Amino acid sequence: MSDWSTEKLHADYAQSLRVDRLLYDSETDHQRLRVFENPTFGRVLTLDDVVQTTEGDNAIYHEMLTHVPILAHGAAQRVCIVGGGDGGMAREVLKHAGVTHVTMVEIDAGVVEFSRQYLPALSQGAFDDPRLDLVIADGADFMRNTPGGYDVIIVDSTDPVGPGEVLFTDTFYGHAKRALAPDGILVTQNGVPFLQPDELSNTMRAFTALFADATCYLATIPTYAGGPMAFGWGSDSDARATPLDVLQGRFQAAGLDPFYYTPEVHKAAFALPGYVRRLLR
Numbered sequence: 001m002s003d004w005s006t007e008k009l010h011a012d013y014a015q016s017l018r019v020d021r022l023l024y025d026s027e028t029d030h031q032r033l034r035v036f037e038n039p040t041f042g043r044v045l046t047l048d049d050v051v052q053t054t055e056g057d058n059a060i061y062h063e064m065l066t067h068v069p070i071l072a073h074g075a076a077q078r079v080c081i082v083g084g085g086d087g088g089m090a091r092e093v094l095k096h097a098g099v100t101h102v103t104m105v106e107i108d109a110g111v112v113e114f115s116r117q118y119l120p121a122l123s124q125g126a127f128d129d130p131r132l133d134l135v136i137a138d139g140a141d142f143m144r145n146t147p148g149g150y151d152v153i154i155v156d157s158t159d160p161v162g163p164g165e166v167l168f169t170d171t172f173y174g175h176a177k178r179a180l181a182p183d184g185i186l187v188t189q190n191g192v193p194f195l196q197p198d199e200l201s202n203t204m205r206a207f208t209a210l211f212a213d214a215t216c217y218l219a220t221i222p223t224y225a226g227g228p229m230a231f232g233w234g235s236d237s238d239a240r241a242t243p244l245d246v247l248q249g250r251f252q253a254a255g256l257d258p259f260y261y262t263p264e265v266h267k268a269a270f271a272l273p274g275y276v277r278r279l280l281r
């Protein structure tokens with residue numbers, strides 16, 4: 001039906017969102033980009049018909065990929081975002097006053113351009129923050145060559161098809177590890193493990209070989225359908241074990257007022273159900 005946007009990411013499972021008003025529909029150099037309005041989720045960005053972000057539920061995803069590693073680290077100054085073209089990840093990272101420099105490496109200038117124009121609620125001015133350095137490049141190429149020194153690296157990628165595929169390879173993860181400062185933390189979007197088990201198990205196999213602490217954590221994001229989404233976590237530090245009272249103190253000091261994140265949710269997100277835990281072996 002022409003007034004529904006249907007995501008067919010999986011062979012036998014699809015989700016559809018009603019398109020109330022189509023605001024943009026175009027082929028960028030890399031992918032088909034559409035922005036439309038939906039009564040429940042507000043403005044929705046799709047790339048190749050796969051939902052990337054919505055005004056309604058993006059905060060869950062962006063807060064969990066930023067506040068969890070940044071507050072666990074405790075002193076993050078230099079952050080690298082790979083992907084993230086809609087600006088939502090930069091928005092949340094830049095809420096941390098201690099972060100002095102953010103490098104965002106996005107392959108598709110078209111996503112940035114159109115998100116700024118059609119989804120300003122996503123970036124909320126982040127692209128104009130002087131701490132943000134936007135690099136239009138392939139994240140895998142960038143990671144191969146960067147001098148690094150990042151306290152936190154956040155991979156906010158599309159799924160492992162098309163341009164995002166390289167961001168799920170052992171080679172990329174190895175370069176990302178090298179680009180981390182000694183106590184640095186790498187976090188990745190790893191899909192919905194009930195439907196995409198291989199995506200998580202492949203990343204976890206690579207992380208286990210690279211990091212002293214390799215695991216994942218979970219959050220449920222309505223438009224990433226099929227159960228909770230997994231985020232990869234790799235670090236040589238013990239930041240994951242930061243006690244709850246320490247996280248609560250850092251959270252208060254940061255002056256955040258999140259939609260979803262709380263220090264309690266942060267700790268609980270690392271409690272994994274059996275079907276997910278088995279994918280880590």
Ligand code: SAM
Nearest residue numbers: 052083084085107108111138139157158163164
């Ligand atoms: N959260 C979304 C999801 O899981 O559906 C993805 C967010 S979207 C901001 C992901 C971004 O990664 C897109 O803007 C895309 O252009 C970018 N991207 C894909 N492959 C990339 C690559 N190799 N290097 C840098 N950015 C890439």
